[in-house]
Amino acid sequence: MNRLEMKTAHKLVGTFNYQLGQLEKGYANRTLYINLSTNGFAEKPVTELMKQKFIGGRGFGLKLLWDGIQGHTQWNDPENELIISPGPIGGITQYPGAGKSYVVALSPLTQSAMDSNAGGHFGPFLKFSGWDALEIQGKAERDVIVFIDGTKGTVTIEEAPLEAVNSHILVEQLTDMYAESEADKGTISVVAAGEAAEHTLIGLLNFSFYDARRKAVRVKQAGRGGMGTVFRDKHIKALVIKSPKVRGDLNNPADMSALKKAGQKIHEEIRTLDDSQCRMRKVGTAHLTQIMNDYDLLPVRNYKFGSHPEATKIADDVFLAKYFHLNGHDECWYGCSLACAKVVKSFQLKTGPYQGKEVLVDGPEYETTSAAGSVLGIFDPEFVIETNFYCDTYGVDALSFGTATAFVMECYENGVIDDRVTGGLKLNFGNAEAALELLHRMAKGEGFGKMAGLGIRRMKKLFAEQYGANPDFLQDIGMEVKGLEFSEYVTKESLAQQGGYGLANKGAQHDEAWLIFMDMVNHEIPTFEDKAEALFYYPMFRTWFSLNGLCKLPWNDIVPADNHLTAEPAKVPEHVHNYVEIYNGVTGANIDDKGLISQSEVVYNFQRVFNVRMGFGTREYDQVPYRAVGPVTVEEYESRQDRYDAQLKDILNLDPEGKTTAEKVQILRNYREEQYRKLCDAVYLRRGWDANGIPTIKTLERLGIDFPEVAAVVKKKMTQG
Amino acid sequence: MIKVNGKDYPWEEGLSIKQLLVNKGFTFPLLVVILNGKAIADNEYVGTVVNDGDEVKIIHLMSGG
Numbered sequence A: 001m002n003r004l005e006m007k008t009a010h011k012l013v014g015t016f017n018y019q020l021g022q023l024e025k026g027y028a029n030r031t032l033y034i035n036l037s038t039n040g041f042a043e044k045p046v047t048e049l050m051k052q053k054f055i056g057g058r059g060f061g062l063k064l065l066w067d068g069i070q071g072h073t074q075w076n077d078p079e080n081e082l083i084i085s086p087g088p089i090g091g092i093t094q095y096p097g098a099g100k101s102y103v104v105a106l107s108p109l110t111q112s113a114m115d116s117n118a119g120g121h122f123g124p125f126l127k128f129s130g131w132d133a134l135e136i137q138g139k140a141e142r143d144v145i146v147f148i149d150g151t152k153g154t155v156t157i158e159e160a161p162l163e164a165v166n167s168h169i170l171v172e173q174l175t176d177m178y179a180e181s182e183a184d185k186g187t188i189s190v191v192a193a194g195e196a197a198e199h200t201l202i203g204l205l206n207f208s209f210y211d212a213r214r215k216a217v218r219v220k221q222a223g224r225g226g227m228g229t230v231f232r233d234k235h236i237k238a239l240v241i242k243s244p245k246v247r248g249d250l251n252n253p254a255d256m257s258a259l260k261k262a263g264q265k266i267h268e269e270i271r272t273l274d275d276s277q278c279r280m281r282k283v284g285t286a287h288l289t290q291i292m293n294d295y296d297l298l299p300v301r302n303y304k305f306g307s308h309p310e311a312t313k314i315a316d317d318v319f320l321a322k323y324f325h326l327n328g329h330d331e332c333w334y335g336c337s338l339a340c341a342k343v344v345k346s347f348q349l350k351t352g353p354y355q356g357k358e359v360l361v362d363g364p365e366y367e368t369t370s371a372a373g374s375v376l377g378i379f380d381p382e383f384v385i386e387t388n389f390y391c392d393t394y395g396v397d398a399l400s401f402g403t404a405t406a407f408v409m410e411c412y413e414n415g416v417i418d419d420r421v422t423g424g425l426k427l428n429f430g431n432a433e434a435a436l437e438l439l440h441r442m443a444k445g446e447g448f449g450k451m452a453g454l455g456i457r458r459m460k461k462l463f464a465e466q467y468g469a470n471p472d473f474l475q476d477i478g479m480e481v482k483g484l485e486f487s488e489y490v491t492k493e494s495l496a497q498q499g500g501y502g503l504a505n506k507g508a509q510h511d512e513a514w515l516i517f518m519d520m521v522n523h524e525i526p527t528f529e530d531k532a533e534a535l536f537y538y539p540m541f542r543t544w545f546s547l548n549g550l551c552k553l554p555w556n557d558i559v560p561a562d563n564h565l566t567a568e569p570a571k572v573p574e575h576v577h578n579y580v581e582i583y584n585g586v587t588g589a590n591i592d593d594k595g596l597i598s599q600s601e602v603v604y605n606f607q608r609v610f611n612v613r614m615g616f617g618t619r620e621y622d623q624v625p626y627r628a629v630g631p632v633t634v635e636e637y638e639s640r641q642d643r644y645d646a647q648l649k650d651i652l653n654l655d656p657e658g659k660t661t662a663e664k665v666q667i668l669r670n671y672r673e674e675q676y677r678k679l680c681d682a683v684y685l686r687r688g689w690d691a692n693g694i695p696t697i698k699t700l701e702r703l704g705i706d707f708p709e710v711a712a713v714v715k716k717k718m719t720q721g
Numbered sequence B: 001m002i003k004v005n006g007k008d009y010p011w012e013e014g015l016s017i018k019q020l021l022v023n024k025g026f027t028f029p030l031l032v033v034i035l036n037g038k039a040i041a042d043n044e045y046v047g048t049v050v051n052d053g054d055e056v057k058i059i060h061l062m063s064g065g
Ligand code: SF4
Pocket: A096, A097, A098, A099, A119, A330, A331, A332, A333, A336, A337, A338, A339, A340, A341, A551, A552, A553, A554
């Protein structure tokens, strides 16, 4: 089928014309609302209060979602919204990492507010087209494409029956269709999901950008929390945007020279230091696979273990030597000289509907080498690449896929489920063929693929109810918090990072805090108070990226040559200073590094109250599976017996001699669970929350978010107890 | 005996910072090494010798998504 036939089959069901305008100090000062049930549109003003309190990006997403739904709204109600917003710094080209889009919606996995981010060009293009956020509510009757033409000032909703659903085809089709010429392709960005996003709750969104050197459409993923599932539930096939030609001054920053100055410095650092630091330009985050293995932090076999002798087979050197293609645009937004978006340019697929085809694969990143590798007990780079490809094109979050499949494998090996349940798939650890087949079945919504696609939390319930599994065992080994599957780090030896996962607003994702080295290796945060301080500063600091359309990687995946001479090198003070400068430079504000933390604290606490509003957000929802805390099984304990025995002796003053391993597992468990409880106490106190983990009215007042509807949620919960 | 990140660690004659990193299995590239309160640049790891009783901090920074 050719593009013309597809385009001709489009049926226009809604049109909106708007005035084009200029950005002012990073803001368009309006957001675009689209209702797919009514095919209606609205332009919403962005107030000063909105900018002050919510900044942009995730902050805008949360505020718009809060206003758009009720406490009883379900993820698949038409009322649920999907919001994309880049933030005020988003779209600058002088400083690396300024092209991120932040997506917010009620998540099918957690049933609360989720935020997830992606590179690609959509977010900046949205701003250049005149909008600080895109807010989509309602459900279309049939599959639609929403097209925003930022060169003409039009938005259309078009029924689009003929285009593919799977991303790798769809993004090419739509880039071709909406670009006027090859040269014009760089002005188009597409957001798409895939067929698995229709049949699973772990759907992701792909955000495209055109790689002119490779003449290929590339995709970056907003993976976490089922955003693609919400997208397809709304019958959105794709969002397409056409932007005015990109220039470095489109944000109309208050002080361009501040951006240039900060940018020049860091570009020089990257140029001179990256090769001896993280080698992001060569291998991206995949440099971490070997390191995580060296430090016993790489998830192996459903997080039972933290290393494996075969991990070298999926390490960065393997991808660099044989698979990565380095001569293109590996920056996911203009000006990112860290350019970590690695690509396998031509890979011949061995399975599935595209078997035999040569495809381009975006990735793999570190997380994929675990989720499509070690966590499943599979150490085959081609399996990693193939799974990476299919997860993206089907619209499946590779992390949730990997972590959930690892859970399934452990259940299968323990006889919790058998071949009758899996439809004949022999889901033992290490079985790459079965894992890929499971992914293909997820995409089709067939058999056990449908069940696995529900995610770990729902599988735990089903396995207990339908197959008589022991719910306590499933709770111990099911690596999820708040319904979201863990990302790919082993946390057994870092209490602070257990909190980093357990206390994160969205669920078990490490983007709020990654404290493992600081805690486990450096021993810099020995007391509960120290850990609580780290679990205050880092989540607040890292939240700030999400308010501003920024990528976190240029903060600390490259550090200045004299960083070691600073008082707090882990914070990379010079880069924090850069962020203050570029924020002030874009918006004309005058904040300092404390102001940056305060901005985040507002949104962070608002999100916590959002969780309370949706029926969560208290201590019981901050609990982590014991697999994240310590050894669940005798096998795990004995694999690191020296370490655990030493801990019994040194910390608990107990002689392990004469005790069975099962007894030792239990003793260690009692101790570690108590530690986690105390950690939560300390963190709640530091954050200004009550003993149940709810932000107090005093905290809301201090942050200036004691809005009546927000305070009412807190008061109601506190009276209910 | 020396102290590494606050914990006792066996010392050996002629131990350099570089060798200490190898012994400890510290392969992470973003490190800050402080020997008896003095920061050591990474190009000095080979030539800097750790003496018995010294205190070494080997601070791992962070990286990744
Ligand atoms: S560091 Fe990597 S992920 Fe971040 S903006 Fe640059 S290319 Fe994109």
